[in-house]
Amino acid sequence: MDADKVFKALGDPTRRKLLDLLCERNGQTLGELCENLDMARQSATQHIEILVAANLVSTVRRGREKLHFINPVPLHEVYERWVRKFERQRLSLLHDLKRELEGEQE
Amino acid sequence: MDADKVFKALGDPTRRKLLDLLCERNGQTLGELCENLDMARQSATQHIEILVAANLVSTVRRGREKLHFINPVPLHEVYERWVRKFERQRLSLLHDLKRELEGEQE
DNA sequence: TTGACAGGCAGGTAATTACCTGCATATTAT
DNA sequence: ATAATATGCAGGTAATTACCTGCCTGTCAA
Numbered sequence: 447m448d449a450d451k452v453f454k455a456l457g458d459p460t461r462r463k464l465l466d467l468l469c470e471r472n473g474q475t476l477g478e479l480c481e482n483l484d485m486a487r488q489s490a491t492q493h494i495e496i497l498v499a500a501n502l503v504s505t506v507r508r509g510r511e512k513l514h515f516i517n518p519v520p521l522h523e524v525y526e527r528w529v530r531k532f533e534r535q536r537l538s539l540l541h542d543l544k545r546e547l548e549g550e551q552e
Numbered sequence: 553m554d555a556d557k558v559f560k561a562l563g564d565p566t567r568r569k570l571l572d573l574l575c576e577r578n579g580q581t582l583g584e585l586c587e588n589l590d591m592a593r594q595s596a597t598q599h600i601e602i603l604v605a606a607n608l609v610s611t612v613r614r615g616r617e618k619l620h621f622i623n624p625v626p627l628h629e630v631y632e633r634w635v636r637k638f639e640r641q642r643l644s645l646l647h648d649l650k651r652e653l654e655g656e657q658e
Numbered sequence: 659t660t661g662a663c664a665g666g667c668a669g670g671t672a673a674t675t676a677c678c679t680g681c682a683t684a685t686t687a688t
Numbered sequence: 689a690t691a692a693t694a695t696g697c698a699g700g701t702a703a704t705t706a707c708c709t710g711c712c713t714g715t716c717a718a
Contacts, residue, residue: 453563456634458706459556469638477664489707491666510664510715518638528562529631532575532624564676583694595677597696616685616694 447523448500455500460485461493465502468516475511553629554606561606566591567599571608574622581617 455461460483467482468474480490494514497503501520506513561567566589573588574580586596600620603609607626612619 449568450563450565453559453568457556457559457563460706462555462559462634465634465638475664485706486708487665488667488709492706507665512665516638518635521635521638525631525635528568528571529624529627529635532571532622532627566676581694591676592678593695594679594697598676613695618695 447520447527449524449527451496451500452502452520452524455496455502458493458496460490461497464490464493464497464514465516468503468514472515473513475513477511479514553626553633555630555633557602557606558608558626558630561602561608564599564602566596567603570596570599570603570620571622574609574620578621579619581619583617585620 463483464479467479476487476491476494479494480487483490494503494505498505501517504515504517506515569589570585573585582593582597582600585600586593589596600609600611604611607623610621610623612621
């Protein structure tokens with residue numbers, strides 16, 4: 447998993463909307479996705495390329511159409527690496543802050 | 553929660569390293585964090601400002617020092633909104649793909 | 659086989675980003 | 689008080705990003 451590509455892909459509202467659109471109905475064509483995006487087709491293509499590079503979306507050609515499918519695996523890996531780790535210490539944070547303000551070092 | 557700020561903040565290796573450093577030892581000063589970063593102090597400050605704007609880090613002044621603390625809440629919210637949603641349909645994806653390739657629409 | 663449709667390719671621009679250097683301010687220790 | 693220390697502020701540059709327009713290719717249906 448390339449965390450950089452995944453987070454950068456997610457760091458744009460257009461690309462998050464694309465994921466939401468595919469979540470509503472998986473396997474949409476480029477044209478269908480564009481109808482919901484309010485930008486030129488080529489701009490949407492570039493956003494999709496970034497999602498594909500991050501392995502968040504896979505595409506399949508069918509005739510002259512291109513179908514798009516979500517791949518949730520990188521999201522799960524991001525969770526395992528970046529969310530769980532920090533959640534574990536969630537409860538200890540207020541304590542850390544209080545201790546530091548009181549000037550006590552570890 | 554501002555998903556845009558959170559994902560953009562996470563979309564840079566320096567900022568993710570800052571979070572890892574604070575995870576190892578919460579409450580570090582700017583100077584301590586800089587020692588591990590291999591860039592000018594002011595560059596690090598700018599990265600930290602982005603983490604603060606995303607509410608991933610909080611700061612407290614103590615004398616002439618500035619202490620930095622992780623806030624894991626936005627990460628959890630990102631998980632709730634962006635990871636769980638897509639995980640739910642994880643198992644159905646191969647089926648969607650197969651069906652599309654066979655040319656059957658819903 | 660020809661027209662309509664779906665998508666790809668190749669630039670080009672304005673805004674944003676990630677760095678930097680130089681100087682200023684505030685706090686602490688001598 | 690003064691020097692050292694920790695951080696803040698201002699501006700400047702090169703790379704990246706998010707758009708666009710214009711034209712080309714491949715596929716399907718009449």
